[in-house]
Amino acid sequence: MSKKKVTLTRWDDIESDFYTEEEIRESDLRVALMSEII
Incomplete structure (x- = not known):
């Protein structure tokens, strides 16, 4: 049996x-804002 590296x-x-x-920055901002709310 040969094993393949995952x-x-x-x-x-x-x-x-x-x-x-820009989309990544906006997403990061949304996550930060939601974290503050929670």
Whole structure:
């Protein structure tokens, strides 16, 4: 039986592939605001 190495992708890598820098900043701001509310 051969074992294959599992490679995991970080969320930061996926995020930068799908979203613009501005969208990422806006998302980070929303998370920060929600964290303050909670």
